[in-house]
Amino acid sequence: MISRRTFLAAGAALPVFIRAAEKPALNLGLVADPQYADVAPFATRYYRQSIGKLTEAIDHFNAQELDFCVNVGDAIDQQWKSFDDILKVFGKSRHKIYHLLGNHDFELPDELKAKAPGRLGMERRYYSLTQGAFCFVMLDTNDVSLYAYPINSKESLEAFEKLKAYAATGLLHAQTWNGAVGDAQMKWFEDTCKKAAEAKQKVVVFAHHPIYPFPCNHNEWNSDALLQLIDRNRNIIAWINGHNHAGAFAIRDGVPLITMHGMVETADTNSYATVHLFSDRIVISGKGREPSREIPFRVA
Numbered sequence: 001m002i003s004r005r006t007f008l009a010a011g012a013a014l015p016v017f018i019r020a021a022e023k024p025a026l027n028l029g030l031v032a033d034p035q036y037a038d039v040a041p042f043a044t045r046y047y048r049q050s051i052g053k054l055t056e057a058i059d060h061f062n063a064q065e066l067d068f069c070v071n072v073g074d075a076i077d078q079q080w081k082s083f084d085d086i087l088k089v090f091g092k093s094r095h096k097i098y099h100l101l102g103n104h105d106f107e108l109p110d111e112l113k114a115k116a117p118g119r120l121g122m123e124r125r126y127y128s129l130t131q132g133a134f135c136f137v138m139l140d141t142n143d144v145s146l147y148a149y150p151i152n153s154k155e156s157l158e159a160f161e162k163l164k165a166y167a168a169t170g171l172l173h174a175q176t177w178n179g180a181v182g183d184a185q186m187k188w189f190e191d192t193c194k195k196a197a198e199a200k201q202k203v204v205v206f207a208h209h210p211i212y213p214f215p216c217n218h219n220e221w222n223s224d225a226l227l228q229l230i231d232r233n234r235n236i237i238a239w240i241n242g243h244n245h246a247g248a249f250a251i252r253d254g255v256p257l258i259t260m261h262g263m264v265e266t267a268d269t270n271s272y273a274t275v276h277l278f279s280d281r282i283v284i285s286g287k288g289r290e291p292s293r294e295i296p297f298r299v300a
Helices: 004-009 050-062 082-090 154-168 183-198 223-232
Strands: 026-031 068-071 097-099 127-131 134-138 202-206 236-241 248-252 255-259 271-277 281-288 293-296
Touching (some): 050 082
Parallel strands (some): 068 097, 134 202
Antiparallel strands (some): 026 271, 127 134, 271 281
């Protein structure tokens, strides 16, 4: 007989029941890819509807006692003025919101690209925070990319050469809408995990791009190197990202790699989640198209 935990881990969209005697160590709100713009729908993307969908998510989060919320990227699309409208909705949250950068947050004129992090209130493009027994790593998976920098800039030209090299190997995810984590950030990531291990902290990684499963044409260019880093640092217990609006889920060596469904997709079906972190497992209570899951932490 299949157990409730296995059933939820497989992705069934059921309400999550948390046993009455237990209290999560931390509770988080989570959204991915609102990708708001005041433009007509294109294919399956309904840009204007993201205002209403995000409002619903923020109202849901405000009704709960959460420690903070995370937007894993692509708050906007196409227009600088899109930040004004979507940030008004984020501003209604009674909980602190931490933003990550997505590729569409840089769909801007060259002279505005460097201003995108500041517009989202970010002091750095990647950073970490600790709370209790957990360390949260917020990666910039646009670090090496064609879209995050002005055309013909040093960064853009170097990214183009890297993309050509990846494409030459036949890599499916060597696509212009993806990027890579650069060497300096990779070293920072590993150092942060090691410091967390010394402090007996478990690490939850938030990113915009996925790195697993394969094949997926939305994965980060250097997914292999990031997976190897996860393998080396056994205190990493989850990776959560957006970018691939269809969503995805896999467990690799005991680590769940969760791709959130994109909020911008579909005319009227929402997608967001509440995350509950216990001492031994992660519980995700999904709304709309986002499944609910319960996954035990891997053994260090």
